[in-house]
Amino acid sequence: MNSTNGTGKNESGKIHMIISDGETRTYYCRSELYNKGFRFIRKDEKWHRDTTDPLFVEKYRDYAKRNGLAFVAYDSTRTRGNSYRDTFFEANEPMIGKYYVCAYCFKLLKKNDVTVDHIISVNKSQKNRMANWLMDRMEISNVNDERNLCCACRECNSRKGSKAGLWLLRGFLGKKKQVIWGVYIGTIAMLIVLVGTVIQILSKGGRVKSL
Numbered sequence: 250m251n252s253t254n255g256t257g258k259n260e261s262g263k264i265h266m267i268i269s270d271g272e273t274r275t276y277y278c279r280s281e282l283y284n285k286g287f288r289f290i291r292k293d294e295k296w297h298r299d300t301t302d303p304l305f306v307e308k309y310r311d312y313a314k315r316n317g318l319a320f321v322a323y324d325s326t327r328t329r330g331n332s333y334r335d336t337f338f339e340a341n342e343p344m345i346g347k348y349y350v351c352a353y354c355f356k357l358l359k360k361n362d363v364t365v366d367h368i369i370s371v372n373k374s375q376k377n378r379m380a381n382w383l384m385d386r387m388e389i390s391n392v393n394d395e396r397n398l399c400c401a402c403r404e405c406n407s408r409k410g411s412k413a414g415l416w417l418l419r420g421f422l423g424k425k426k427q428v429i430w431g432v433y434i435g436t437i438a439m440l441i442v443l444v445g446t447v448i449q450i451l452s453k454g455g456r457v458k459s460l
């Protein structure tokens with residue numbers, strides 16, 4: 250049940266290529282790109298294609314260069330998987346009763362309201378040396394690894410975006426059951442102390458008045 254280690258294993262060896270506007274716009278090469286198996290993704294307005302052949306990568310890198318287009322290639326360990334949401338739910342039971350808990354603000358969430366967040370974002374894993382250093386240290390080879398996924402509410406997920414820094418600490422700590430329980434028990438203990446103090450002050454006030 251808890252043995253899943255992300256989607257990296259079955260996707261290993263896959264390389265994701267992206268061609269975008271450079272000195273020349275991809276628009277002028279659109280039919281050629283299409284014939285070469287690239288597909289235009291409207292969301293980022295770039296041309297995408299997967300391959301397992303490193304020679305292909307060099308061929309298209311060369312093609313892009315000759316045509317004045319921008320080219321990047323990532324192996325699949327640094328691209329957003331298709332099944333990371335399933336990976337997360339396979340490895341994580343609800344934390345309190347039937348509720349999941351946002352790792353960032355500790356809000357209780359029903360499964361349908363959970364957004365699964367890449368703690369080290371896909372974007373950072375592609376471009377940021379610190380992020381890659383951290384992944385090495387934590388022995389997380391794939392950005393879609395369960396250990397890099399946490400539960401987040403929509404608000405926290407959109408506020409975080411691909412930010413790093415303290416968000417990473419909050420994500421990695423906030424996915425731990427002990428931390429969540431610690432926060433809840435700590436909050437309840439503080440409330441009890443607070444209510445006790447208020448009662449004490451009020452009863453003292455009452456005594457002062459009655460003198």
Ligand SMILES: [Zn+2]
Nearest residue numbers: 351354402405
């Ligand atoms: Zn939240």
